[in-house]
Amino acid sequence: MSADKDEDPRVSGIKSKIRVVPDFPKPGIMFQDITTLLLDSKAFKDAVDLFVERYKDRNISVVAGIEARGFIFGSPIALAIGAKFVPLRKPGKLPGEVISEDYVLEYGKDCLQMHVGAVQPEERALVVDDLIATGGTLCAAMTLLERVGAKVVECACVIELPDLKGRERLKGKPLYVLVESH
């Protein structure tokens, strides 16, 4: 599902504010930079509003944001829909007892952590990040939530790179994005 395809009039403004930075973090990668979106308070608000409108009546009690750009979108969404905000972080950052989930990168692996006790069984959760590429990070995030018995209702991202087919790696869970970038 994507707001891009729904042709909400706010989407073109959001899309126009995303900056592409070539060859970052390495040659050949066209990096989708959302920091320029954050500089336009109307476009940033529209992006958050699109998510809030979608989720506010869906009984979601947890918004899990993936470090660090997922914090920027996830925290205002959580506040607006009355949910907890749960940061999913790189290893060694969360101070309390954590559970960890490893995931595969193009070269090597990485790991995402969540605090034990942050999410209760049966809670309905939304996972938020700025962008979905291969889906590896989102999949690890979903797994963390499912391991504690929560139900992931949907994954939500500002940008999707559909050519990388990340949507197919979400264990059958739906994905909602605001814009697609080919």
Place this chain on the structure above:
Amino acid sequence: MFAAENGLKGDPRLQAISRAIRVVPDFPKPGIMFQDITTLLLDHKAFKDTVDIFVDRYRDMDVSVVAGVEARGFMFGPAIALAIGAKFVPLRKPRKLPGEVISESYVLEYGTDCLEMHVGAVEPGERVIVIDDLVATGGTLSAAIKLLERVGAEVVECACVIGLPEVKDRCGIKGKPLYILVEPRLLDECC
């Protein structure tokens, strides 16, 4: 300057915010009583109250930029920016920001660290609030202030949820006022 001494004396929201913060002993190393705000984020009312207190303070101060220090500043800053109609500018560890950046190094207990900001994110003359979850020595906030001043912006205030005792008697950070909601919790206060 603490909120309780500045118009919010006896405000019940401050007590609830303080109680929602968890102390984790010996993190990241022995002897440190880490003030964990993630438990505050789990308490929707207390989290919202935290943001509302900052929003109420800054909405009529002509602030056009909220600069948040990575990464816990990203949990409070964006909602404040959105509510007051300001830009949100992330101040990040090295090599995270993709475009052209300016960098400012600062001293840690052992070694140095560095904060970066995108060139062009903040214009000369803009009025800025810097936000982070906690201020200890003020080293990180000083670096943040320097980055913003280097591009000609005016730092109006630094805002933190928690302020360690060492900043209590100082006149702000680099002469800039500091606004803090609560003092650190002690371990034996936690349930």
